[in-house]
Amino acid sequence: MEKLSHIQGSIVSIPVNDIDTDQIIPARFLKVTDKAGLGKAAFCDWRYLEDGETPNPEFILNNPDYNGASVLVAGDNFGCGSSREHAPWALLGAGFQAVVSTDFADIFRNNALKNGLLPVVVDADTQQQLFSLADEDPSTTVSVDVEAQTLTLPDGRAVRFPLDGFSKYCLLNGVDQLGYLLALDEEVQAFEARNRQRVVTTA
Amino acid sequence: MRDNGKPRTLFEKVWNAHTVREQNDDTPAVLYIDLHLVHEVTSPQAFSMLRERSLAVRRPDQTIGTMDHSTPTTPRNKLGIIPVADAMAAKQLDVFSKNCEDFGIPMYALGDEHQGIVHVIGPEKGLTQPGMTIVCGDSHTSTHGAFGALAFGIGTSEVGHVLATQTLLQNKPQTMAVNVEGRLSDGVTAKDIILAIIAKIGIGGGTGYVFEYRGEAIRSLSMEGRMTVCNMSIEGGARAGMVAPDDTTFEYIQGRKHAPSGVDWDAAVARWRDLPTDDGAEFDQEITIRADELTPMITYGTNPGMGMPVTAAVPKPEDETDVNKKIALDKALTYMDLAPGQQLLGKAIDVVFIGSCTNSRISDLRLAADFVKGRKVADKVRMMVVPGSQQVKQQAESEGLDEVFRQAGAEWREAGCSMCIAMNGDQLQPGQYAVSTSNRNFEGRQGKGGRTFLASPLTAAASAIAGVVTDPRTMMSAQ
Numbered sequence: 001m002e003k004l005s006h007i008q009g010s011i012v013s014i015p016v017n018d019i020d021t022d023q024i025i026p027a028r029f030l031k032v033t034d035k036a037g038l039g040k041a042a043f044c045d046w047r048y049l050e051d052g053e054t055p056n057p058e059f060i061l062n063n064p065d066y067n068g069a070s071v072l073v074a075g076d077n078f079g080c081g082s083s084r085e086h087a088p089w090a091l092l093g094a095g096f097q098a099v100v101s102t103d104f105a106d107i108f109r110n111n112a113l114k115n116g117l118l119p120v121v122v123d124a125d126t127q128q129q130l131f132s133l134a135d136e137d138p139s140t141t142v143s144v145d146v147e148a149q150t151l152t153l154p155d156g157r158a159v160r161f162p163l164d165g166f167s168k169y170c171l172l173n174g175v176d177q178l179g180y181l182l183a184l185d186e187e188v189q190a191f192e193a194r195n196r197q198r199v200v201t202t203a
Numbered sequence: 204m205r206d207n208g209k210p211r212t213l214f215e216k217v218w219n220a221h222t223v224r225e226q227n228d229d230t231p232a233v234l235y236i237d238l239h240l241v242h243e244v245t246s247p248q249a250f251s252m253l254r255e256r257s258l259a260v261r262r263p264d265q266t267i268g269t270m271d272h273s274t275p276t277t278p279r280n281k282l283g284i285i286p287v288a289d290a291m292a293a294k295q296l297d298v299f300s301k302n303c304e305d306f307g308i309p310m311y312a313l314g315d316e317h318q319g320i321v322h323v324i325g326p327e328k329g330l331t332q333p334g335m336t337i338v339c340g341d342s343h344t345s346t347h348g349a350f351g352a353l354a355f356g357i358g359t360s361e362v363g364h365v366l367a368t369q370t371l372l373q374n375k376p377q378t379m380a381v382n383v384e385g386r387l388s389d390g391v392t393a394k395d396i397i398l399a400i401i402a403k404i405g406i407g408g409g410t411g412y413v414f415e416y417r418g419e420a421i422r423s424l425s426m427e428g429r430m431t432v433c434n435m436s437i438e439g440g441a442r443a444g445m446v447a448p449d450d451t452t453f454e455y456i457q458g459r460k461h462a463p464s465g466v467d468w469d470a471a472v473a474r475w476r477d478l479p480t481d482d483g484a485e486f487d488q489e490i491t492i493r494a495d496e497l498t499p500m501i502t503y504g505t506n507p508g509m510g511m512p513v514t515a516a517v518p519k520p521e522d523e524t525d526v527n528k529k530i531a532l533d534k535a536l537t538y539m540d541l542a543p544g545q546q547l548l549g550k551a552i553d554v555v556f557i558g559s560c561t562n563s564r565i566s567d568l569r570l571a572a573d574f575v576k577g578r579k580v581a582d583k584v585r586m587m588v589v590p591g592s593q594q595v596k597q598q599a600e601s602e603g604l605d606e607v608f609r610q611a612g613a614e615w616r617e618a619g620c621s622m623c624i625a626m627n628g629d630q631l632q633p634g635q636y637a638v639s640t641s642n643r644n645f646e647g648r649q650g651k652g653g654r655t656f657l658a659s660p661l662t663a664a665a666s667a668i669a670g671v672v673t674d675p676r677t678m679m680s681a682q
């Protein structure tokens with residue numbers, strides 16, 4: 001995982017509540033065996049017309065004014081539904097580094113953090129302000145400071161967002177969690193020695 | 204099993220018993236995983252990661268694989284083989300076979316007599332047991348909580364963590380008691396309970412919580428009914444839902460392939476009896492619904508929280524005071540092509556899908572078969588019945604249910620996820636309406652442009668016969 005300490009980028013908003021992972025990436029794109037190339041499937045059914053190819057001119061991500069936006073501002077409860085990690089892979093592939101919402105579904109948040117896609121939780125007023133800003137001026141940029149856990153709006157107001165210490169450490173240092181778990185091998189062995197094995201699948 | 208005399212919840216007991224390292228300010232808890240279920244769709248990148256780092260699967264003997272999501276459910280050919288027409292799906296299945304073989308993981312391949320939906324086969328094989336921690340790269344892993352296990356869905360990175368270390372980093376969730384008091388009336392099922400709960404709390408209402416379903420209505424459900432309820436915990440935002448184990452649980456497990464036997468059985472039951480939440484234990488949240496007031500439920504919108512009694516009218520966006528919710532409802536009704544205030548009863552439908560890890564077990568099929576027996580599926584309706592596993596399929600066939608369905612004009616298919624996720628070619632056409640016993644009605648979930656009404660197997664069967672959305676109770680009294 002790459003280190004992530006700052007994000008500076010323009011915003012685009014999809015002011016829809018409960019955007020589920022089937023919208024972020026429809027299931028028919030899950031037949032892959034790697035992570036590459038999923039960016040073009042992000043929001044596929046909203047992004048393209050019925051033929052699946054012609055960009056839907058109504059959809060905000062097809063508006064050239066918002067090309068290159070790296071911060072997605074979304075409605076409440078972003079990322080609900082399936083556990084597919086293809087969702088953050090697709091968002092990263094589409095050029096996003098952070099998603100801003102009032103809250104995130106648990107599994108999506110976990111998946112996002114493990115891939116260096118930052119879920120930024122803000123209050124409803126800030127969310128509405130960002131919706132309006134993105135609407136009024138597509139060149140609106142925000143900055144995110146991972147260390148300080150702040151999102152700074154164009155007017156200079158810094159909004160603090162929650163981030164657990166361990167995820168923060170991993171993001172700032174570009175390390176993944178597996179290394180930490182692998183180093184606990186002795187403790188895991190001790191646990192296994194103390195506790196009976198519940199089921200043996202190979203039996 | 205009180206800890207220093209402090210009463211504990213079922214969740215706390217299972218959590219504490221699996222903590223390798225406690226949570227502190229810097230790191231989440233490290234949780235030991237007893238059973239890891241893997242399938243073809245969310246595992247390939249995890250296996251690749253193991254290969255890149257030259258890691259082994261730490262406990263293949265606590266891991267099991269099955270093919271379910273992208274597998275066809277079309278009939279077998281003359282050689283008894285289920286052909287895979289989709290090249291990408293075929294490749295994914297091949298990669299999965301190779302991964303399981305290379306890493307020593309037992310796996311049920313397409314067509315195997317034990318293959319099936321991952322959440323159907325765990326309980327069926329007796330692998331799912333009270334007090335265990337169970338994970339899978341699939342959000343409906345919550346199903347296994349019906350046994351008093353702590354079971355939840357994980358992402359592919361976490362699949363890799365569990366494969367490599369048999370542990371997971373987890374922040375401790377909060378607990379919510381979900382009390383379902385009173386008894387269900389005729390025609391109302393476990394599916395209606397969970398649809399009503401989600402309609403009440405909303406699809407984000409359980410975020411950060413583990414549910415414990417309690418109360419008379421839950422206690423009187425069969426294990427299969429409890430699985431239906433726990434299955435959709437994630438649709439309320441909760442990663443896990445649990446039911447305290449009792450005699451119903453033990454009866455279900457006893458004699459299954461991986462269940463303890465002999466003296467081990469007695470010892471296991473003794474341990475399991477200590478699991479239920481102690482009197483006086485505190486939950487962080489509590490909600491209550493009355494089972495006796497419930498009626499058959501149906502969803503009208505594009506998330507499982509948009510549900511109502513089947514006899515109700517679709518809500519009107521203008522009655523919604525919250526701006527974001529109003530927009531969401533508007534958008535949902537546009538997608539569903541429904542008018543505000545419209546009745547769903549009598550709405551013509553195109554497809555009925557009986558299947559998925561929510562409602563594809565033998566009791567679901569019996570319920571639906573009983574209903575369609577001696578009747579005919581309406582002319583313009585396609586009814587698909589997809590058993591959850593090959594074992595369920597065999598059992599149903601031995602009871603003649605396949606014939607009942609066929610004679611009614613329904614399709615009897617091979618086991619798998621099928622039209623629940625529409626990855627395998629079983630899908631709605633744009634604009635079609637389905638009454639489905641699955642768990643998600645998101646836009647396009649059952650096929651691009653398809654429109655889903657989630658309901659119980661009874662409501663689905665009744666609607667298949669009538670050709671329109673139907674309250675099953677009206678047809679039951681006529682029987």
Ligand code: SF4
Binds near residue numbers: 642
């Ligand atoms: S049946 Fe549906 S919800 Fe269940 S595991 Fe399969 S795709 Fe997921």
